[in-house]
Amino acid sequence: MADKRDYYEVLGVERDATADQIKRAFRKKAVKLHPDHNDASDANEQFAELNEAYSVLSDDQKRAMYDRYGTVDGMPGGSGYVDFSDIFGGMGVDDIFSSIFGGGAAG
Numbered sequence: 001m002a003d004k005r006d007y008y009e010v011l012g013v014e015r016d017a018t019a020d021q022i023k024r025a026f027r028k029k030a031v032k033l034h035p036d037h038n039d040a041s042d043a044n045e046q047f048a049e050l051n052e053a054y055s056v057l058s059d060d061q062k063r064a065m066y067d068r069y070g071t072v073d074g075m076p077g078g079s080g081y082v083d084f085s086d087i088f089g090g091m092g093v094d095d096i097f098s099s100i101f102g103g104g105a106a107g
Contacts (some may be wrong), residue, residue, distance in 0.1 A: 007066060009051035015067070018060065026054040 008015055011025045012083050035043040056062045062072045 005049065007057050010049055010053035011057065013057075017057075022054070026050065026058070048076050 008017070011017075011022060011029065013021055013025045017025070028046055029050055030047070031037065033043065033046045035047055038046065040046065056066050065072050
């Protein structure tokens with residue numbers, strides 16, 4: 001499988017681009033790369049790549065993950081990282097034991 005191009009490169013914006021700059025770049029390229037206007041044999045793939053880049057860079061959380069790890073999966077190489085930080089609704093381990101056993105974990 002071929003490596004994906006950098007999303008900033010796909011949109012033609014700098015890494016410090018604002019949300020408005022990202023949106024404008026997407027719209028400009030979308031008109032040019034849309035399969036109805038693009039006669040290239042890989043027009044659908046080009047347009048899909050553009051949409052994927054925009055969907056990541058236009059979402060603050062996805063963009064932060066992409067900027068930090070180079071992927072939206074959260075870890076280099078796309079290991080399928082999932083954030084379980086709120087799996088217990090903000091309760092810590094001690095809170096869980098307290099709610100189950102009526103006190104903290106025995107020492």
